[in-house]
Amino acid sequence: MSLTKDELRASNAARQTEVEGRWSELLRPDHLAATVTLCLGVALFAFNEFLISTALPTAVEEFGGAALLSWAFTLYLVFAIVGGAVAANQKARFGARNTLIAAALVFVTGTVIATVATGMPQVLAGRLLQGLGEGIIAAVCYALIPELFPPRLVPKIFGAEAIVWATAAFAGPLISGLLTEYWSWRAAFFVNVPAAAMFLVLVGAIVRQPGQGGKKTTGSVPLLRLTAFGIGILLISVSNMAGNGYATAALLLMALAVFINTIHIDRRSPNAILPSGAFSVGRPLGTGLWLVLLMPLAQASGSVYLVYALQHLWGFSPTAAGFSSALMAMSWSATAILVASLRSHHLRVQLIWTGPLLLCLGLIGLTLAVGTGEHRLIFISQIAIGTGFGVCWGTLSQLLMDVSTIEERDKTSALLPTLQSAGYAIGAAVFGVTANALGFDEGASDPVMSAAMLGVFAIGCAIAAASLFFGARTLRLLRYAAPHGQAAEQISR
Template sequence: MPRTDPHDGQKLSRKSSQKPSRTSSQKSSQESVPESAGIFHRSYLLVTLGACALVFLAAFESLAVTTIMPLVSRELDGASLYALAFAGPLATGVIGMVAAGSWSDRKGPVAPLLAAVGMFVLGLLIAGTAGTMPVLVSGRLVQGLGGGALTVALYVVIARVYPPVLHPKIFAAFSAAWVIPSLVGPFAAGVVAQVAGWQWVFLGVVGLVVPALLLTAPSLRGLHGTPGAAAAAPPAPGSAGGEAAAVETAGGARPPGGPAKLALAALAALAVLGLNLSAEVPGAGGVLAAAAVAVALLAVRPLMPRGTLTARRGLPSVILTRGLASAAFFGAEVYLPYLLVERYAFAPTFAGLTLTGGAIAWAAASAIQGRLGTRLEHRRAVRIGSALVLGAVVLAFVTTVLAWPAAVAIAGWILAGGGMGLMYPRLSVMTLALSTRDTEGFNSSAMSISDSLGGALALAGTGVVFAAFSTATTAAASFAGVFALTAVIGVAAVAVSPRVAVVPAAVRTRE
């Protein structure tokens, strides 16, 4: 389940309020609620608590797994599959996003939400009872399918249950549900892993997910597909809602339909998985890796505005910068706790605090840029943010190569979190600024897919590099290779960032 930002809620609420379409029972229910009511009014209390709890648990699981994976890898002798345990769920999550979006448009969000939670729980059970690394990775792949679908299904539930005036508030609550696990999740996961075993980081969440879903059950009654359902739904990642009307995308090309989009997402996910496994093929690994990257890029190209892969100025560069920034940040982040445990003998509890520092910096920088508003120009915010991420990755690389104190890499990651908090909201705002009403859904989906696949490809690439250097004479070589690759990606993000300038409205649809 991808991270969200307070400003991402703005793009979702804006789309969902354009053509509200609800059942008569929902209308009558909402008409009885006073306009001053908030998301914790008795009419919305249970669904608010349930939805936020689901987001909280998905966020906790994402951060917790990053903390405990070094222990898991060591116990299950799974260093060669370490990156796949992270890249795989991101890749299959894109399939879940697309499938749940189309399903919600046709039948309503109830069945997709139930299926998403079921897949998420099944993935947790498989991972928590795994005795080998391949089985654990299989569980993570199933978990990713459920997590991606869960994000989309929840967005559609929100669009159907809450009036548009409350959308910013519920999405702000979702953002808070991500921040809290960022503060306590890594530390708590380390404690659980040391006291009860890493398996309970997976299994313990299972007992909390079902009660969270049950809280939303009363509000799910009657949320079935309606003729106007697609118009009411926000531009959830992978949703086909709004795409039927958006026959002209940013490049003047017709976006693929639901089945075609699902097939392309599946092809891209399979390419990412193939990239992870290419290192296992002696002799032909390099060729297979190159082919997998090419297939992934070809598959994702129709899902993006025209010119994205060539960094065309305006919207395409906004989408590309988002993917490159995610790739550099998340590609390096999952190896920092691993580095601290393996090279500096940190306990998992304290290694996870690195993620907490970055998360706090992310939240603080996001709040600061929100207060600055127009005083901080969008392109400047993106350039500064991408430079901070690159600087943090370079510090991690230098720390590894020169055996500097771990505090240098930890402090650097605070800079990385600040950089992401500074640029992520602005990239969301710029996506809207460079979209027309008919292309908001397609462009928002493209940004989310760029986010997920950028991180997935980077993690797959770092896995190949880590495995390639694992036979080196020094243990630092593998980590140095990982940070070198993510630094190159960070350089690309810095290079593309000046091209995100907002273009005149008259040519927005042709960028």
């Protein structure tokens, strides 16, 4: 039903009071515990990623089995995505508090197993459980944002989470490096335990368990579809370890077939994992989800190969090369804070399309930097890429929650971090195939390596251009729906 002019004017007036949320409100007694809890949930995921990536090589040196190093990351990623996919179902069945507590205990169990491991098989088992627990925690924390905070504070909480990620990007490798060098790699693993214990206490204190009448009706866990999704992600991850380009391409095609078939089955299921309209090009939710997938996929070109290129093509030290990633994280966080401080939700929504545009320009800059040998372009490009994510990511996440029905909001919210992880995984595999096909190798000459990097970043540009199309289409669909009353509230807020 369309809104009348008077109703729309009243809605705008009511929303105007809501858009004036202040950062200081996150620290008020009625929101402080919820803010700390959700940021700590994100911190567990973010710090664990940077802590473990720094400490794992030392564990491999102690136990041997260097060939299993990649599996420590692969198993974590696969089960994090599976955990995220099942999170909405578990939240509906058991409530957010019980689900978070169970997931945190699974994460702690995995951490302890890896910490006391006597060989790589135990480390792998611990990483598997860490991934499963973290996937559920990240997804449920996203789903709780619109439940624990009024709309005026949702942009601020996304900005706060961006600060957590930037802090993890800086402090994670430093803390892990110091613990590993002066104590033990086991200490870098174990540091997650007290953080998880604090998270458990906060969840028990602030997340309310719904009464019997408040629980949603949900079907059984769709194990077959979850297994299929997991196999698809595993095929993608394994493809990056394949010995030749043909085997890699075959594994990627198999993964694509698995995803298409599983999504088709899921859409017809009464107990769907995905929200209705997911990936539909005719609905804002569908095009927005494509944006969530494609932007990390395109950015993976830089995250996988940029530091390596700086060290081997321009002779940068590891610290100096790593500064490029820090620039991206700083730009993301700084821009996210600025955008979250804008009082007009309408303006924030209209800025969404500039995110993929800046990403595309940044990747074009990386391509030009490799082609011309001008390394200073890399740092400018990294700032552009980080700014692109910062200007749109929080608003896009809030928008997708807004356009979902109340019944499916949990599915959409939980899907966001899961889809982001899937984008990075797919991107790493796609760009691995590209680089290997163009002759990328540890002993490759500089011209061959430059050609491989050009191919990687050129494909990244093409994927970023596709994300720009979906960003612009999302806004067009919202404008079309607004006169019919279907999205007027989202645009006017």
